[in-house]
Amino acid sequence: MKALLLRDLRLAFRSGGGFGLGLAFFFLLSVLVPLGVGPEGGTLGRIAPGILWIGALLACLLSLDRIFALDHExxxxxxxxxxxxxxxxxxxxxxxxxxxxxxxxxxLIAPGLAVFLNLPAAGYPWLILSLLLGTPALSAIGAFGAAITVGLRRGGLLLSLLVLPLYVPTLIFGGEVVRRGAEGMALGTPLALLAAISLGAAALLPFAAASAIRVNLR
Incomplete structure (x- = not known):
C-alpha cells in the first residue's frame, strides 16, 4: 500500500496531475474576486468564507479525472x-x-490567500481547521465519481456533473464554520457535521467506488 501511495505521488508531481494547476486556480480566484467585487473590505470579509471554500472545491475538481484515468490507459x-x-x-x-x-x-496556502479577501483574523484558524476536516471528503467523493466515469470518453464533464451536487453539504458546512468562527459564534454543530461527512465518505465510498470499477472493467 505504501508503494502504491508513493507511486501515485510521484506520478502526480511528474505529470502535473493537478498539483500546480489547483494551486494556481485557487490563487487566481482569490486575486480576481476582489477585483470584480471591489475593494470594500466589509463586503469582501462577508463573502470570504464562501469564496475560499468554492475555490478549494473547484481546485480539487480539476484533477479528479486523473485519479484512475492514467492507470486505466x-x-x-x-x-x-x-x-x-x-x-x-x-x-x-x-x-x-x-x-x-x-x-x-x-x-496550507488558504490563510495567505484569505488576506486578499479581507477575512477577519478570528476566522483564520477555523479556515484551516474546516479545510483539514472537509477536503478529505472532497477527495473521497471525487474518487467515487472518477470510478463511475473511468474509461468513458469525455468523462471529465460527466464527472463534474456527478460530483458537484455531492459536494454541496461539505461546501455549506465548511463555509459556515469559517463564517461563524470569524464572527465569534458557536460552531460546534457545523464543525461536527463537516467531520461526520468526511468520516462517512472515507468509510463508505471506497466500497462503492471499487464496485463501480469492477463493473466498468467487465
Whole structure:
C-alpha cells in the first residue's frame, strides 16, 4: 500500500496531475474576486468564507479525472483489480494521494490567500481547521465519481456533473464554520457535521467506488 501511495505521488508531481494547476486556480480566484467585487473590505470579509471554500472545491475538481484515468490507459487498473490487495484499499490509497497533492496544499496556502479577501483574523484558524476536516471528503467523493466515469470518453464533464451536487453539504458546512468562527459564534454543530461527512465518505465510498470499477472493467 505504501508503494502504491508513493507511486501515485510521484506520478502526480511528474505529470502535473493537478498539483500546480489547483494551486494556481485557487490563487487566481482569490486575486480576481476582489477585483470584480471591489475593494470594500466589509463586503469582501462577508463573502470570504464562501469564496475560499468554492475555490478549494473547484481546485480539487480539476484533477479528479486523473485519479484512475492514467492507470486505466496503461492497463495498471486491471492489474490492481486482480491483485491480492483489496480494490477498496486501492481506492482509499488513491483518494489519500489525491488529498495529499491537492487538499493539503490548498489548506496550507488558504490563510495567505484569505488576506486578499479581507477575512477577519478570528476566522483564520477555523479556515484551516474546516479545510483539514472537509477536503478529505472532497477527495473521497471525487474518487467515487472518477470510478463511475473511468474509461468513458469525455468523462471529465460527466464527472463534474456527478460530483458537484455531492459536494454541496461539505461546501455549506465548511463555509459556515469559517463564517461563524470569524464572527465569534458557536460552531460546534457545523464543525461536527463537516467531520461526520468526511468520516462517512472515507468509510463508505471506497466500497462503492471499487464496485463501480469492477463493473466498468467487465
Amino acid at each position: 496503461d492497463g495498471s487498473l486491471d492489474l490492481l483489480a486482480t491483485a491480492p490487495i483489496p480494490l477498496e484499499a486501492v481506492v482509499a490509497v488513491k483518494a489519500l494521494a489525491h488529498w495529499l497533492v491537492t487538499g493539503l496544499p490548498l489548506t
